[in-house]
Amino acid sequence: MxxxxxxxxxxxxxxxxxxxxxxxxxxxxxxxxxxxxxFLTIGGYSALVVTQMGWDPLLAYPFSLLVGLVLGAAVExxxxxxxxDRPLDAILATxxxxxxxxxxxxxxxxxxxQFVQSPVTGAVELFDGSYSVYRxxxxxxxxxxxxxxxxxMHRTRLGLNARAVIMNENLAQALGINSSSVRLIAFGLGAxxxxxxxxxxxxxxSVDPNMGVPWLVNAFMLVLVAxxxxxxxxxxxxxxxxxxxxxSTYGSPILGGLTIAVAAALLLRIRPKGFVLD
Amino acid sequence: xxxxxxxxxxxxxxxxGGYGAAIVVKNVDLTVPEGRIVAVLGKNGMGKTTLLKMIxxxxxxxxxxVHLFGKRINGEPPYLIARRNIAFCPQEQPxxxxxxxxxxxxxxxxxxxxxxxxxxxxxxHFPFLPDxxxxxxxxxxxxxxxxxxxxxxxxASPRIMLIDEITEGLQPSVIERLAHVLAxxxxxxxxxILLIEQHVTFALAIADEYAVLNQGEFVDRGPANxxxxxxxxxxxxxx
Numbered sequence: 093m094x095x096x097x098x099x100x101x102x103x104x105x106x107x108x109x110x111x112x113x114x115x116x117x118x119x120x121x122x123x124x125x126x127x128x129x130x131f132l133t134i135g136g137y138s139a140l141v142v143t144q145m146g147w148d149p150l151l152a153y154p155f156s157l158l159v160g161l162v163l164g165a166a167v168e169x170x171x172x173x174x175x176x177d178r179p180l181d182a183i184l185a186t187x188x189x190x191x192x193x194x195x196x197x198x199x200x201x202x203x204x205x206q207f208v209q210s211p212v213t214g215a216v217e218l219f220d221g222s223y224s225v226y227r228x229x230x231x232x233x234x235x236x237x238x239x240x241x242x243x244x245m246h247r248t249r250l251g252l253n254a255r256a257v258i259m260n261e262n263l264a265q266a267l268g269i270n271s272s273s274v275r276l277i278a279f280g281l282g283a284x285x286x287x288x289x290x291x292x293x294x295x296x297x298s299v300d301p302n303m304g305v306p307w308l309v310n311a312f313m314l315v316l317v318a319x320x321x322x323x324x325x326x327x328x329x330x331x332x333x334x335x336x337x338x339x340s341t342y343g344s345p346i347l348g349g350l351t352i353a354v355a356a357a358l359l360l361r362i363r364p365k366g367f368v369l370d
Numbered sequence: 371x372x373x374x375x376x377x378x379x380x381x382x383x384x385x386x387g388g389y390g391a392a393i394v395v396k397n398v399d400l401t402v403p404e405g406r407i408v409a410v411l412g413k414n415g416m417g418k419t420t421l422l423k424m425i426x427x428x429x430x431x432x433x434x435x436v437h438l439f440g441k442r443i444n445g446e447p448p449y450l451i452a453r454r455n456i457a458f459c460p461q462e463q464p465x466x467x468x469x470x471x472x473x474x475x476x477x478x479x480x481x482x483x484x485x486x487x488x489x490x491x492x493x494x495h496f497p498f499l500p501d502x503x504x505x506x507x508x509x510x511x512x513x514x515x516x517x518x519x520x521x522x523x524x525x526a527s528p529r530i531m532l533i534d535e536i537t538e539g540l541q542p543s544v545i546e547r548l549a550h551v552l553a554x555x556x557x558x559x560x561x562x563i564l565l566i567e568q569h570v571t572f573a574l575a576i577a578d579e580y581a582v583l584n585q586g587e588f589v590d591r592g593p594a595n596x597x598x599x600x601x602x603x604x605x606x607x608x609x
Binding site for chain 1 (some may be wrong): 453463464
């Protein structure tokens with residue numbers, strides 16, 4: 093039972109890490125970035141590059157974050173920004189971009205599955221059993237990401253400006269806030285966090301050009317039930333991630349794979365605000 | 371003295387515009403000298419708010435020019451106009467309801483370091499604000515929300531304020547307090563104010579000049595202290 097609870101916690105933490113970047117960019121831009129999964133894949137391959145270069149595996153995290161930030165900012169400026177007046181076209185553009193990124197990765201790195209070096213290995217004795225040290229470390233990483241994001245959004249001027257743009261962009265502009273800059277930073281940060289999440293995931297699985305696709309679906313559904321609230325995303329990650337794990341463990345892994353999408357759709361039918369608190 | 375120093379706070383020259391092909395404001399001229407209060411009155415749908423949106427850059431001008439302290443601003447994005455010592459109090463969705471009172475006030479400033487000093491200043495006018503910084507703005511009463519809007523505008527010590535129907539739905543005591551605060555702001559800091567209003571008594575109590583907008587054109591204007599000002603304005607508003 094204790095191990096199951098630990099599994100739920102670590103699964104929720106990883107889901108949160110994968111989804112928070114999408115939540116930030118969706119909250120500010122009001123556009124779902126369908127290239128989010130591709131940025132996650134970029135993070136996975138950034139970690140692979142670190143492994144292939146023989147660098148310290150810990151460098152995979154800052155390196156993937158930086159690559160995601162830079163590429164995300166470039167995508168916002170040159171692809172998404174010209175389409176702000178056409179949100180549907182902007183969404184389609186990010187979807188197309190995801191395909192292009194996947195193809196470019198295939199050309200550069202090949203189609204095969206590859207593995208990256210983990211910064212920590214082995215297991216630790218917990219609750220009369222053993223548990224993966226890396227899963228625990230990844231959970232700690234997700235907690236740090238969530239904490240830093242909460243601090244950024246609620247304790248800095250940039251975060252206040254971003255929340256103002258999320259709530260009422262016209263009023264924010266009337267108060268001198270350059271919403272275009274806020275959008276650039278939000279999209280870049282969202283892509284950077286997706287890439288970082290990709291680097292966090294890779295030691296748990298493997299790297300391939302389509303590794304981001306299944307994560308994109310779950311992240312998308314979690315953002316739908318979280319609105320633009322980090323707290324709601326955390327609750328959603330715990331509840332729906334936990335449900336997924338329980339169904340996968342005691343039912344079928346195939347059903348487990350569908351759990352988040354189905355449960356989120358049902359929740360939105362019953363409570364349109366999802367996990368957003370009053 | 372430079373041209374900019376001599377220039378009026380706001381000058382609107384031959385401005386026309388509206389929403390797409392629909393022209394709502396037609397060839398309007400309006401000047402707000404520094405340290406003066408000008409009230410623009412008119413019925414609903416006459417173009418008052420549209421004029422403000424054009425001044426603030428939210429709507430494009432079909433023709434004409436807008437100058438702020440001698441500097442031509444039409445064509446600039448709203449956030450740059452807002453950084454030119456201008457405070458805008460919109461009528462529609464004027465507050466961030468889910469942010470706290472303190473956060474709404476901070477958004478009136480460009481420099482957080484000045485927050486405490488500025489809070490002390492607006493706290494003189496609105497003593498309830500410093501005690502309720504952590505309260506969500508949307509949970510304030512209607513009158514308190516209007517006072518918060520004005521307080522946020524005062525945080526940056528603007529040289530000009532554009533205020534859109536601030537008295538709408540307010541009880542007389544709150545209107546009286548707002549009139550006192552705005553008159554005091556003009557007296558103490560020489561702030562120019564463009565008031566968009568339907569509340570004739572309030573407008574004439576603090577304004578130096580009035581102008582009546584009817585179907586996008588000014589049809590009457592004059593000194594606010596003229597003996598027949600209220601009668602003339604009411605005649606236009608009742609037609």
